Amino acid sequence: GEDVEQSLFLSVREGDSSVINCTYTDSSSTYLYWYKQEPGAGLQLLTYIFSNMDMKQDQRLTVLLNKKDKHLSLRIADTQTGDSAIYFCAESIRGDYKLSFGAGTTVTVRA
Amino acid sequence: KAGVTQTPRYLIKTRGQQVTLSCSPISGHRSVSWYQQTPGQGLQFLFEYFSETQRNKGNFPGRFSGRQFSNSRSEMNVSTLELGDSALYLCASSLERQGGYTFGSGTRLTVV
Numbered sequence: 700g701e702d703v704e705q706s707l708f709l710s711v712r713e714g715d716s717s718v719i720n721c722t723y724t725d726s727s728s729t730y731l732y733w734y735k736q737e738p739g740a741g742l743q744l745l746t747y748i749f750s751n752m753d754m755k756q757d758q759r760l761t762v763l764l765n766k767k768d769k770h771l772s773l774r775i776a777d778t779q780t781g782d783s784a785i786y787f788c789a790e791s792i793r794g795d796y797k798l799s800f801g802a803g804t805t806v807t808v809r810a
Numbered sequence: 811k812a813g814v815t816q817t818p819r820y821l822i823k824t825r826g827q828q829v830t831l832s833c834s835p836i837s838g839h840r841s842v843s844w845y846q847q848t849p850g851q852g853l854q855f856l857f858e859y860f861s862e863t864q865r866n867k868g869n870f871p872g873r874f875s876g877r878q879f880s881n882s883r884s885e886m887n888v889s890t891l892e893l894g895d896s897a898l899y900l901c902a903s904s905l906e907r908q909g910g911y912t913f914g915s916g917t918r919l920t921v922v
Contacts (some may be wrong), residue, residue, distance in 0.1 A: 705892060732911070740916075741816075741842045741856075741913045741914055741915040741916045742902075742913040743899055744910065744911065744912060744913070745894065747910060751818065757876060790852075791911075795866060796841065796843065796858040796860070796866045796913060797843060797855040797858055797866050797868070798843075798845075798853075798902075799854075799855070800852060800853040802852050803852065808876070
């Protein structure tokens with residue numbers, strides 16, 4: 700199967716770290732992605748990780764991949780008001796040429 | 811480097827009409843894929859093209875079709891529009907090897 704699941708909402712205080720979680724079901728996933736969508740906008744690629752990696756860090760973003768549990772997380776350090784958005788987890792499978800998305804996690808940053 | 815360009819940004823159509831949406835990928839990207847985003851169904855894959863060939867198609871009725879031109883630009887067409895076709899249609903492009911799909915800003919289609 701290709702179901703990708705995410706929690707729907709996350710509220711975080713400005714300056715704290717945010718952790719968004721995602722589970723996927725297809726063990727043959729090739730790449731796993733995190734996208735950000737702001738109101739009225741398209742999808743912004745934040746980062747992606749190849750399925751044979753455990754971790755990837757890019758400035759304030761850290762992606763952790765637990766292949767055994769099929770669990771992917773995105774940590775945003777020092778969360779800012781501009782980080783308020785919907786975050787989508789997605790997976791791609793070799794030879795499928797498509798992304799399968801989760802329902803998205805709405806992150807609200809409060810002062 | 812220009813990003814993925816989708817035109818038009820907004821469209822209002824009447825039930826029964828047809829519509830054509832356009833997508834210009836990032837220069838050098840030969841894979842173009844289309845997605846429909848609605849509040850109820852989320853992001854759903856429509857189809858993917860590479861070098862003018864459709865390599866995969868999502869679970870949508872035949873009213874949804876697409877094509878890709880030799881310059882990698884792509885169009886999607888929806889015929890006999892229904893109210894339920896109202897959505898944000900997103901196009902993404904990528905290099906030949908999977909990874910790093912870049913999305914455009916989307917076309918917001920409203921069917922009345």
